[in-house]
Amino acid sequence: MDKNINPIGLFDSGIGGTSIWKEIHTLLPNENTIYLADSINAPYGQKTKEEIIELSFKNTEFLLEQNSKIIVVACNTATTNAIKELRAKYDVPIIGIEPAIKPAAIHTKTKSIGILATKGTLSSELFYKTVSNLEGINVIEQVGYDLVKLIEEGKIDSNEITELLKTYLQPMIEANIDYLVLGCSHYPYLVPQIKKILPESVKIIDSGEAVARQTKLVLEKNDLLNNSNKKGDLKFYVNSDPTVLESILENKYTVTKKDF
Template identity: 70%
Template sequence: MQNNNPIGLFDSGIGGTSIWKEIHQLLPGESTIYLADSKNAPYGQKSKDEIIALSQKNTEYLLERNAKLIVVACNTATTNAIKELRARYDVPFIGIEPAIKPAALHSNTQKIGILATKGTLSSELFNKAVETHQNTTIIEQVGHGLVQLIENGDIDSPEMSGLLQTYLTPMIQANIDYLVLGCSHYPYLIPQIRKILPAHIKIIDSGEAVARQTKNVLIEKVGLRHGDYPEIVFYTNAEPKVLNDILDNQYKVIYDDF
């Protein structure tokens, strides 16, 4: 099955590029359109209705550009809006959820930490996932301020180090052996987090699993792209510099006030 239309991705900002990188690495021949809704970041502090409305707006923007499949590259949007998106639009959606299951299955201490946004941790989908792992103690921490610092390009700032120290220290003291990153922005903090965590604590994010699922759905339902020279485009409704920096200035970044 062949389908040369692009894969669409959206996030509340630049964080979902961590998911895009995994998909592009696994499927380098696919065209992609990435939507960074940085003007409205962070989604984690918004109401469920606001998150659904923004997710619908982003979906329609991508569908207007012929997206054949949409990756909701945002934990908060997935956990709050993907059910409504699937009911409303006739296109496959791939969501991103915190990787609680592999962490809980492999934990030796039966204690895992999760760093995520308020919107993800308070969602019905997340709480259902937690309920299925009642033998594991899950230490939840809202990452207040982290997304905004990343969106501002302040990943290596003293303020970021201070926040991470504050958020991670109680988890270390509680004897976790896995830290789940429950926001697509957070993989960009792994070098900072590694400096704080003891070496035995493993860090898990969802990027690789989302890429594999995207490939499976393309093969089974949508169709892969055939041909050379895939088109890779990034749209943002905020200052393009931070997005360009994250992408090492290698790709086309277009400003659009959507």
Template identity: 75%
Template sequence: MDNSTKPIGLFDSGIGGTSIWKEIHSLLPHEDSIYLADSKNAPYGQKSKEEIIALSFKNTDYLLGLGCKIIVVACNTATTNAIKELRAKYNVPFIGIEPAIKPAAIHTVTKAIGILATKGTLSSELFTKTVSGFKDITVIEQVGYNLVSLIENGMIQSEEIKELLRQYLQPMIEANIDHLVLGCSHYPYLIPQIQEILPKDVTIIDSGEAVARQTKKILLASNLLNTGAQKCKQVFYTNSDPAVLKTILGDGYNVVQKDF
């Protein structure tokens, strides 16, 4: 049976993972995809590990029920807390997303990097293990309290979000970071505001392109890459108000409000 024409499944605790979807769609334009925005349960970053695993199972079950051939966990918090359990439970390839600490640590000149992420990501065993491998680098960790909730409520351009970013980034600026790692898939939507605050020579890193390349690599290795040139189908499900998701995506996409 040819499974290559089946869709790629993605899930996140809301709209943030669309930043990952956009990179995958750009690299793999002939792949169908189904995206789950679990906005009703956002943010994942304030939940327990057990809750995050349960939500990740729920989302995966839903996507597999729709015939997805591979699951992209387009959420740093879900990846760092649940990817091991997901791979143990399901017989399907999983692509995770975690903060891109390694490239920042390799390329830093000032030997100081910043990481802006959720509490769930920064407190995870996987993140702690990753950071511990760079003992000669100063890592300034900052929980992005309330950022996800504001983004989910369509307040990306609000003064409130800008003020929070100023508070969170100022200690990093004082520590002379030269790289800022965005450890949440919602945060790429804040890059313009972040650039206004940070010095011009600070490099901002997110994981989108790397995740897209890894997705293509695993699809090829699993003989699941869709080599056809047909028009692809993109479907987005949300269990909350679809207005913000529609705004983020723009016109022409199929956004469905559904309880899952």
């Protein structure tokens, strides 16, 4: 069987990784994809490293059972806590996502940048190493407590999220940041709200486009690109109420509820 037509498998703790999926699908519209939302266990950011690794194994095995040719860990927390273990255990290419700290550090003029991420990402060894290598840059770290939970509940435009964002972003504004790094794949859905709070001069960056480009490069390198001219077959699975995932996908796609 032609491996090239096998799907790209993506997983996240919930709906947030669809922000990564959208970038990959935009860049590679002919690729078949399978997206897995482990919403029943969201958020990952409050779990132990061991729990995150175990859930990442479970999700990866589900995607491999569907013949995924490559795995995209569309979750910052799972990447920063489990990517090493995933690559050691499985022999397919595995792509992770990390907060876009480096480009923010390179381009900052004020030498002050903010990062909004989960506790699991900010407390990870991988994140610590990245930040430790930055010289002369003031990094304002903020855990986005309850943001993933509220997004998973479909409350993206709620006053509750607005008030939390104001609390989290105010210290960054006072520290004169000129870049805000979104360190969770759920957070791009909050950009309209964030823009209302931050000064216009602050640039907001996430990892989506970079992950899509990296996915294409890895597929090319491994001779796994789908050369078909027809649009990709897109599948979505969730292990909780599919309503919120369907809504975030603008009800354009069928979402299958499945226990896994």
